[in-house]
Amino acid sequence: MFVATGRRAFGRWSSRQSLCRPAVKVATTTLQRGGDLRIPLPSSSRNPWMLDAQQPNAFMSTSTNSADLLCVHVFVTVKEGTQEAFKEASLANARASSKEEGIARFDVVQQVDDPTKFVLVEVYKTAEAPAAHKETSHYLTWRATVADMMAEPRHALKYKNLFPVTDAGWSYPPNTTLE
Numbered sequence: 001m002f003v004a005t006g007r008r009a010f011g012r013w014s015s016r017q018s019l020c021r022p023a024v025k026v027a028t029t030t031l032q033r034g035g036d037l038r039i040p041l042p043s044s045s046r047n048p049w050m051l052d053a054q055q056p057n058a059f060m061s062t063s064t065n066s067a068d069l070l071c072v073h074v075f076v077t078v079k080e081g082t083q084e085a086f087k088e089a090s091l092a093n094a095r096a097s098s099k100e101e102g103i104a105r106f107d108v109v110q111q112v113d114d115p116t117k118f119v120l121v122e123v124y125k126t127a128e129a130p131a132a133h134k135e136t137s138h139y140l141t142w143r144a145t146v147a148d149m150m151a152e153p154r155h156a157l158k159y160k161n162l163f164p165v166t167d168a169g170w171s172y173p174p175n176t177t178l179e
Contacts, residue, residue: 074120082149096138102129
């Protein structure tokens with residue numbers, strides 16, 4: 001177990017060996033105020049300070065099988081002055097969309113340096129889910145509401161997820177409040 005407290009960090013190989021490593025400086029910005037940061041070391045004794053493909057670490061998945069999810073990024077540019085109305089309509093659509101059976105995730109993000117640009121990040125559980133989503137009343141309402149706000153036609157790019165490797169890594173937990 002690797003334990004970091006304040007600015008000093010101490011490591012120990014295992015409970016069977018009490019070999020302690022020398023104190024190591026730890027960036028204080030990585031620590032919660034008043035708390036300890038506990039990071040497990042790799043189980044291999046080859047080199048406990050070096051993580052590589054031979055030594056999977058506790059924070060990374062070692063699976064190469066991805067869930068069969070379709071990730072769609074919809075790029076939108078709205079007319080100047082319509083950002084707030086677009087945001088309101090898009091958030092209403094996202095709230096309803098996130099409850100659909102075929103949707104694992106539905107995010108709305110706005111570009112920091114150009115607030116007229118948005119990306120809708122839609123993660124679908126099945127290949128049929130996008131078509132089902134486009135038949136819902138909340139999508140049809142959103143599409144009609146934002147049609148005149150578009151500075152240019154929206155466009156989408158489709159991706160296959162690689163990580164997280166499970167649907168659970170994408171889906172909202174049950175009974176989660178998203179706001």
